[in-house]
Amino acid sequence: MSLPKESLSLSVGEYLEGERDSEVRHEYVSGQAYAMAGASARHNRIALNIAGRLNDLLADGECEAFMADMKVRVAPNLFYYPDVVVTCDPPGGDPYFRTEPRLVVEVLSPTTQRTDRHEKLAAYKGCPSLQEYALVSQDGMAVELHRRVGDGWLTELFTEPGDRCAFDSVGLTLALNDIYRNVRFDETAEA
Numbered sequence: 001m002s003l004p005k006e007s008l009s010l011s012v013g014e015y016l017e018g019e020r021d022s023e024v025r026h027e028y029v030s031g032q033a034y035a036m037a038g039a040s041a042r043h044n045r046i047a048l049n050i051a052g053r054l055n056d057l058l059a060d061g062e063c064e065a066f067m068a069d070m071k072v073r074v075a076p077n078l079f080y081y082p083d084v085v086v087t088c089d090p091p092g093g094d095p096y097f098r099t100e101p102r103l104v105v106e107v108l109s110p111t112t113q114r115t116d117r118h119e120k121l122a123a124y125k126g127c128p129s130l131q132e133y134a135l136v137s138q139d140g141m142a143v144e145l146h147r148r149v150g151d152g153w154l155t156e157l158f159t160e161p162g163d164r165c166a167f168d169s170v171g172l173t174l175a176l177n178d179i180y181r182n183v184r185f186d187e188t189a190e191a
Helices: 013-019 041-056 113-125
Strands: 026-029 032-035 066-069 073-074 078-080 086-088 101-108 131-137 143-148 152-158 164-167 174-175
Touching: 013 026, 013 032, 032 101, 041 086, 041 101, 041 174, 066 078, 073 101, 073 113, 078 113, 113 131, 113 143, 131 164, 143 164, 152 164
Parallel strands: 101 131
Antiparallel strands: 026 032, 026 078, 066 086, 073 078, 086 101, 131 143, 143 152, 164 174
């Protein structure tokens, strides 16, 4: 009989300190750090298309758009690295993470989609500042947009090239053709 391996638990401070010097990004869930895998060309093109438009829209405003390397503190013991995030944090906060996400976009990959659709969706719905959470397929044109409406959430699905996905939380509407600009579905899209 083999004994289970002991799991080391990190404090938030230890996680944040280690993450500053780490060559690999890690998400943090209740004392555990989980390494993040690299992303495909398709994944990167989709995230860049969305982030680029958000960055242009939000220039010189109080909210900012970030891609991939900005952590979001969703709860006291929970840090994620969204593919794209718009935050509206007041000036003077921590330079390595944000706490007031308004819009989060995750590009789904085979290795992350289960976590993005379940664990992260539930966690983000509990984040008071978050207004919209978008799940974007990298394997075909499909955007699933979860929007806070009053005390609940509404889900919309966009699947046609001309469908217009309105990110009301930031005042941006994108056609799926814009989200998937230069995305080649004939490429292999592993993780």
